Amino acid sequence: MTTYFSEAASVETVNARMSDTTDPRLAEVMSSLVRHLHAFVKDVTLTEAEWETAIAFLTRTGQMCSDTRQEFILLSDVLGVSMLVDAVNNRKPSGSTPSTVFGPFHVDGVPERRMGDTISLDGVGEPCLFVGRVVDLDGRPIGDALVDVWSDNADGFYDVQQPDLQPQHNNRGVFRTGPDGRYWFTGIKPVSYPIPDDGPVGEMLGHLGRHPYRPAHMHFLVTAPGHERLITHTFVSGDGYLDSDAVFGVKAPLIVEFEERPADSDGPKWRAAYDFVLPPKA
Structure with a gap:
């Protein structure tokens, strides 16, 4: 019937x-x-008027998308959907390092660097030494792990956002751990920055009384044979946007103390230590 x-x-x-x-x-x-x-x-x-407004909003969102910008992912981010999808797909054993959103600025094909190299190719920003280990759930070091890192520059922009101003692969690098599972490299202390807010998503945030800022963070993609892939950030403790990240990416275990080193000491001004714990593949 x-x-x-x-x-x-x-x-x-x-x-x-x-x-x-x-x-x-x-x-x-x-x-x-x-x-x-x-x-x-x-x-x-x-109402019909609200339905028409929603259709117009989605239309403008699609029109804003390009090869270098994905406004729909931005919309998913600010509504907390991206983090929810990440959460339901990354239910990890206790003790594992939490994951967070991938973000739109990862680049494939970044050359592998020697352990200890600097990833700041323009030399702008406050130098920071990043150190730590990649270990399993029992604390045993994981060798041959790839630690793929990227961050914004001192002005809050990624190299792909400023291809005419920043060197290619600025503040990016891939490092391979040895048998001791250790990694170390020099970058810059990241700074907080706004997500692109000149489109419909930014307009929506304005109507909701929300700001577009993300707290300062370093991105990490950690992979190792026999272990689950980890996509995460480390966040700068004390940042003013930790409690109001525009894309809800902050998790308490990912907040790291960036230690300011004495002015008369050798090496970078800052030091950030963090160990990544990877569970075995299911």
Whole structure:
């Protein structure tokens, strides 16, 4: 029997149109999406004007996307969806280093550097020594682990945002641990910066009374044979945006004390120590 659309039976009517041959996972996802979308519309009694505003917002969001900017991911980030997807897909054993959002500024193909090298190619910013180990859940060192790192410059921009101003691969590097699992390299103390806010997502944040800033952080992608991949940041303790990160990426265990070294000491002005704990692959 044909079921015609009505407010009361909207979900059942739409979901009934799916074919029995639909991929089971697609059917599960789409039927749930329809159920939640219809519940939202009914919950807030969405007006036609509001619906038109939402369509215009999504249209502008798509038009803002390019090869170097993904406004929809930015939207996902500021709504906490990116962090939620990360959380449900990275349920780790107790003691593992927490993951956080990947971010849009990772670059593949960065050359592997010698342990101890500097990644600050322009020499701008406050030098910082990053040190630590990559270990397993029992504290045993993991050798042959790749530690891929990247950060913004002293002005809060990544090299890919300023290809005409910064050297290629500025503040980026890949390091391979030895048998002792240790890593060390020199970068700069990261600074807080705003996410791109000149588009519809930034406009939305303004209407919500929210700022666009991320607290200062260093990105890490750590991989090792036989262990789960780790995507995470280390955050600068004391940063003013730790409690209000625009993309909700901060987790307490990732906040690191950046130790200021004595003025008369040799080497970088700052030191940040952090050990990464990787669980075995399932």
